[in-house]
Amino acid sequence: MAVPQLTEMPEPQYVMSGEGVRLATYTWGPDDAPAVLCVHGFASSCRDNWVATGWVRALTRAGLRVLGVDQRGHGASDKPHDASAYSMGAFVDDLRTVLDTYLIDAVRYAGYSLGARVGWQFAVDAADRVDAAVLGGIPDGRPLARLDLGEARRFIDDGTAVTDPVTRNYVTLAERVPGNDLAALIALAEGMRFGDMSDPDPSRPPQQPVLFATGTDDPILERSRMLATAALHATFIEIPGRHHFNAPGSRDFRGPAVEFLSDGWISGELDDPRG
Numbered sequence: 001m002a003v004p005q006l007t008e009m010p011e012p013q014y015v016m017s018g019e020g021v022r023l024a025t026y027t028w029g030p031d032d033a034p035a036v037l038c039v040h041g042f043a044s045s046c047r048d049n050w051v052a053t054g055w056v057r058a059l060t061r062a063g064l065r066v067l068g069v070d071q072r073g074h075g076a077s078d079k080p081h082d083a084s085a086y087s088m089g090a091f092v093d094d095l096r097t098v099l100d101t102y103l104i105d106a107v108r109y110a111g112y113s114l115g116a117r118v119g120w121q122f123a124v125d126a127a128d129r130v131d132a133a134v135l136g137g138i139p140d141g142r143p144l145a146r147l148d149l150g151e152a153r154r155f156i157d158d159g160t161a162v163t164d165p166v167t168r169n170y171v172t173l174a175e176r177v178p179g180n181d182l183a184a185l186i187a188l189a190e191g192m193r194f195g196d197m198s199d200p201d202p203s204r205p206p207q208q209p210v211l212f213a214t215g216t217d218d219p220i221l222e223r224s225r226m227l228a229t230a231a232l233h234a235t236f237i238e239i240p241g242r243h244h245f246n247a248p249g250s251r252d253f254r255g256p257a258v259e260f261l262s263d264g265w266i267s268g269e270l271d272d273p274r275g
Contacts, residue, residue: 007057009047012076015101017094021085024076025098028056029065035104036261037095038068041113041137041248043174043185045075049112053249055258059110062262067107069098071114079184086191091118092125099129108261109133112248120227123206132209132265134257137244138200138224147193152186173245202230209265210234213253215242 012024026046036059040049046068050056059066070077072094073086080086095118099107109130111119116135123130148167154160155171162168174185210231214224216238228236239253247253 007051007054007060009051012070015098017072017090017097019085019090021072021080021090021094022078023072023094023098024070025102026068027066027102028068029060029063031065033063033065034263035065035067035102035107037099037107037109038066039071039095039109039111039115039118040074041115042188043074043170043177043180044113045070045177045179047075048177049115049248050110053254055110055248055254058254058258059261062258064108064262067098067102067104069095071118073181073184073188075179079181081181081183081187083187083190086188088118088121092122095122096126096129105129106131108265110136110257110261112136113139113244117200120200120206123208123210124201124204127207130206130208132211132261133206134211134213134260135227136213136239136253136257137215137218137220137247138212138227139220147189149186149190149193152182152189156183156186200227202227205231205234207232209260211257211260211265212236213239213247213257215239215244215247215250217241217243218247220244 010026012026015023015025017023038050040046050068056066073079106129109119116138119133119135123133146166147170148164151162151164151167155162162171174180174182212224212228212234214221225236228234237256239247239250242250
């Protein structure tokens with residue numbers, strides 16, 4: 001049996017944010033094709049979320065250009081240790097800066113988890129920059145609020161064992177991706193907890209066509225469905241048998257999303273999640 005060829009990971013091209021945070025970006029596909037901006041989840045990276053799972057390969061085969069970014073605190077981007085660096089405004093401004101640097105007026109957006117939360121806000125606050133969006137596993141409010149910051153910091157400082165189950169799960173998640181900086185991710189968690197990273201506001205939803213997708217085994221399933229109901233031009237799909245951390249690798253997610261991003265949203269044939 002032939003082994004599928006993996007998508008090549010190019011060297012990052014760096015973009016500088018307004019306050020001097022260096023952001024790693026990556027591109028695939030022809031420059032004149034419609035662009036999809038792919039934004040990963042917490043403790044992940046462009047490589048982990050979109051390349052290793054086959055998304056970049058599928059999107060480029062569909063004739064699309066892919067622009068990937070490692071969000072601040074992740075991948076090959078700078079990783080500030082100050083919680084104030086991780087505001088929603090900073091994440092949204094980073095994406096504006098990336099598009100401006102690449103001279104791209106508007107994109108089709110693909111985001112998962114943290115990338116979906118940022119994508120909701122980007123589609124609202126920079127509506128002219130987003131034509132349509134796929135928002136997978138969009139978080140339920142402050143998703144890291146249950147993390148015990150004290151335990152996480154003691155683990156970083158002296159290796160004290162983490163006993164809180166939620167905190168242990170997040171530490172394990174953070175450590176599974178090579179190059180992750182746990183101190184930066186804890187700062188991000190604190191910024192999300194005490195800053196402006198609250199629930200997506202259902203009274204101010206994206207106006208663009210949006211495909212929402214969440215795993216059937218993900219505890220945030222019904223919350224994600226509610227957000228889809230609040231959006232004006234949305235459809236919602238369940239990803240069968242997947243939880244929050246393995247949903248990006250599902251063909252039941254990738255297939256409909258690629259079809260949607262390949263002009264599928266233009267037809268207007270979206271199922272109304274209101275029923």
